[in-house]
Amino acid sequence: MTANDDTPDNYEHRERPRDGRNRFVRSMDNVRRDAEAAAYWAEHRCTYQEIADRFGYYDRSQAWRGIQAAKRDVALPAVTKLRQTEAEQLDALYLMALEIIERNHVVVSHGRIVYGDDGKPLPDDGPRLQAIQTALRIRDQYQNLHGLKQPAKVEHTGGVKFEIVGVDPQDLT
Numbered sequence: 742m743t744a745n746d747d748t749p750d751n752y753e754h755r756e757r758p759r760d761g762r763n764r765f766v767r768s769m770d771n772v773r774r775d776a777e778a779a780a781y782w783a784e785h786r787c788t789y790q791e792i793a794d795r796f797g798y799y800d801r802s803q804a805w806r807g808i809q810a811a812k813r814d815v816a817l818p819a820v821t822k823l824r825q826t827e828a829e830q831l832d833a834l835y836l837m838a839l840e841i842i843e844r845n846h847v848v849v850s851h852g853r854i855v856y857g858d859d860g861k862p863l864p865d866d867g868p869r870l871q872a873i874q875t876a877l878r879i880r881d882q883y884q885n886l887h888g889l890k891q892p893a894k895v896e897h898t899g900g901v902k903f904e905i906v907g908v909d910p911q912d913l914t
């Protein structure tokens with residue numbers, strides 16, 4: 742057999758399609774095989790090597806990964822629904838914040854509108870600024886929900902210098 746054969750034994754050695762983040766994309770055949778392997782493993786509680794041999798995985802670690810993928814697949818619809826619900830709630834809150842941002846707010850003191858020298862109500866930017874901050878926090882939550890944030894990278898250069906105060910360096914030798 743060559744590395745290009747479509748047999749399960751050689752599957753892991755073939756070039757597989759990748760997504761935009763350079764991660765492997767699972768085919769429907771893999772999803773089915775992983776689900777069958779997970780069901781068999783749950784029923785028989787055999788070794789991962791036995792799963793690999795029975796279902797055509799390259800080795801026991803690939804069998805383990807397949808079973809883990811099947812577990813994620815089972816939870817995926819519930820997680821997707823939860824994310825959708827959360828996103829809808831965040832969208833509604835964001836629209837409310839935008840409505841507040843777009844309104845005209847006037848300064849009120851002791852229950853009365855405050856007017857300027859020109860006779861027009863004085864604008865109050867406080868509610869608008871609070872709504873902007875709220876909208877930004879909602880966007881932050883939306884980004885967290887969908888995993889859009891990149892982890893912060895911290896670079897450190899240089900070394901650490903220790904200084905012992907009150908001790909003569911000659912006494913240390």
